[in-house]
Amino acid sequence: MKFKINIFLKKGVLDPEGKAIENALLNNGYNKVNDVRVGKTISLNIKSDIKSDALEQVTLMCKEMLVNNVIEDFEIVPSEEDK
Amino acid sequence: MRVTIITFPGSNCDRDVSVAIKKITGKNPSNIWHQENEVPNCDLIILPGGFSYGDYLRCGAVAAHSPVMKEVKNHAARGGAVLGICNGFQILLEAKLLEGALIRNSGLKFVCKRVALKINKQINSPFLHHFKQNDIIHLPIAHNEGNYFADSETLKQIEDKGLVALRYHTSSDGNSFNPNGSVNNIAAILSDNGKVLGMMPHPERYVDNELGGLDGFEFLKSTLEQLS
Numbered sequence: 614m615k616f617k618i619n620i621f622l623k624k625g626v627l628d629p630e631g632k633a634i635e636n637a638l639l640n641n642g643y644n645k646v647n648d649v650r651v652g653k654t655i656s657l658n659i660k661s662d663i664k665s666d667a668l669e670q671v672t673l674m675c676k677e678m679l680v681n682n683v684i685e686d687f688e689i690v691p692s693e694e695d696k
Numbered sequence: 697m698r699v700t701i702i703t704f705p706g707s708n709c710d711r712d713v714s715v716a717i718k719k720i721t722g723k724n725p726s727n728i729w730h731q732e733n734e735v736p737n738c739d740l741i742i743l744p745g746g747f748s749y750g751d752y753l754r755c756g757a758v759a760a761h762s763p764v765m766k767e768v769k770n771h772a773a774r775g776g777a778v779l780g781i782c783n784g785f786q787i788l789l790e791a792k793l794l795e796g797a798l799i800r801n802s803g804l805k806f807v808c809k810r811v812a813l814k815i816n817k818q819i820n821s822p823f824l825h826h827f828k829q830n831d832i833i834h835l836p837i838a839h840n841e842g843n844y845f846a847d848s849e850t851l852k853q854i855e856d857k858g859l860v861a862l863r864y865h866t867s868s869d870g871n872s873f874n875p876n877g878s879v880n881n882i883a884a885i886l887s888d889n890g891k892v893l894g895m896m897p898h899p900e901r902y903v904d905n906e907l908g909g910l911d912g913f914e915f916l917k918s919t920l921e922q923l924s
Contacts, residue, residue, distance in 0.1 A: 622799075626845060627877065629804045678761055681754055681790065683797040684845060 614659050614667040615692035618675060621652035626684045655679060656692065664691070697924040698738035699725035702768070704759040709745035709781065709900060716900040717742075720917045730762040739923040740777045741768055743784030745838075745898060755798060755841045756786030765791050777822055777923050778892045782839055785884070785894030794885055794894045795854060796846035801839070802877025808838040810908060811875055813883055813897060814865035818858025821890030826918030832865060833911040835897035837875060837883075842896040844878035844885070851879060859886045861893060 622628045628650050635649035659667040671689050680687045699717050703710045710727065717725045726736045730748075735741060748759035759765070765787075772778050772793055780788035788794045801807055815831040817824045827833075846854060854860060862884035866873045874881050876896075884895035902912030 627799060627802060627843065629800050629802070633804070678757065679753070681757065681797055683789075683795075683847070683850075684799055 614661060614664060616657055616659065616667070616671050617690045617692055618655045618657070618671065618679060618687055619652055619690065620655070620680055620685050620687045621650050622684055623686050697721050697723070697740075697920050698736070699740045699742060699920070700735055700738040701725050701727050701742045701744060702730055702735075702764055703727060703744070704730040704746070704748035704762060704787075706748040706750055706759075707744050707746035707783070709783075709898065712898075713742055713744045713781070713900045716903040716912070716916055717920075719903055720913065720920060728764065730759065730764045732764050733767065735764065735767040735771060738771075738776075740779060740920070741771055743768070743778070743780040743787050744900075745782030745784060748783055748787065751841075754786075754790065756783055756788075756790040759783075759787045760790035769793065772887070772892050775889060775891055777919075779823070779919070780892075780894040781898055781900065782837075782842075782896055785896055786841065788892065788894040793892050794887060795850055796844055796885065798841050798896075799843045799845050800841055801843050801875070803875075806838070806840040807842070807875045808836070809875065810834055810836050811883075811897065812865045813862045816858070816860045816863060818860075819886065819890050821861065821886055821893070822922035823886070823890070823893045823915075823919050824861060825922045826914065833915065834902070834909055835899055835912055835915075836901050836908065837897050839876070839896055842876040842878065842883075844876075844880075844882040844896075846879065854885060855880065857888060859888070860884070861886050862895060862897070 630651040661667045815827040863881040899912030902909040
């Protein structure tokens with residue numbers, strides 16, 4: 614089963630890349646833009662057909678390694694082809 | 697005095713630390729590769745600076761899950777001393793041996809300069825034994841992700857327990873107060889038992905007057921004396 618994991622810095626954690634992009638957008642006339650955040654996506658495949666097992670594994674690896682819960686939030690999205 | 701220095705792929709201060717330790721103790725430290733499952737019996741483990749795994753995922757995140765880190769955690773759990781410098785500090789945080797996180801410098805630039813640091817000595821620690829409260833030392837920093845962050849509750853606990861070891865401090869020559877945006881000007885923190893220290897400044901780079909100063913020499917020498 615394929616998954617995408619979207620990881621963003623938590624609200625209140627400095628996101629200089631998001632801030633720089635926001636400023637650039639504002640400078641280019643997109644004056645209604647705000648709250649620009651930059652995150653990352655990790656896509657992976659779990660060799661399992663049991664969705665609950667696969668999801669449990671992905672959640673565990675997020676908590677143990679892929680995400681730092683001090684500064685980041687995450688969401689796990691099953692990929693389209695498996696929906 | 698037995699010191700073990702761990703090299704991860706991308707560590708680049710491991711040799712500098714080795715040279716500093718040799719200069720102080722007259723003995724070569726053990727250098728081990730991160731794939732090792734055993735750490736030699738020692739008084740201090742040092743995780744050196746660098747860019748382990750090219751800072752992939754997050755700084756220190758992949759190194760924190762290296763095979764050797766299990767033994768580093770066991771060593772710390774037995775009350776052993778661990779020093780993480782720069783990337784080593786990031787690894788200690790990712791390994792949950794210390795609390796909080798290090799994020800991108802608020803100024804968005806890699807900062808490489810000499811900074812003034814104020815000693816905060818509230819708990820017993822071999823790393824601080826030599827110093828008095830509010831002593832000022834000078835060490836170089838060189839990092840892109842040295843902006844210490846913890847949520848307000850964690851930060852309060854760290855401050856209440858007196859776990860901040862070093863804070864950035866304005867020097868008499870007007871060097872900037874806080875080079876990276878760290879909350880409460882934090883440059884180094886300790887574990888609850890005072891035996892694990894993570895610090896952004898590089899003591900191993902100030903062990904020779906020709907290279908800028910001897911404060912790093914004093915810091916490492918006094919620590920090693922306490923631990924031997």
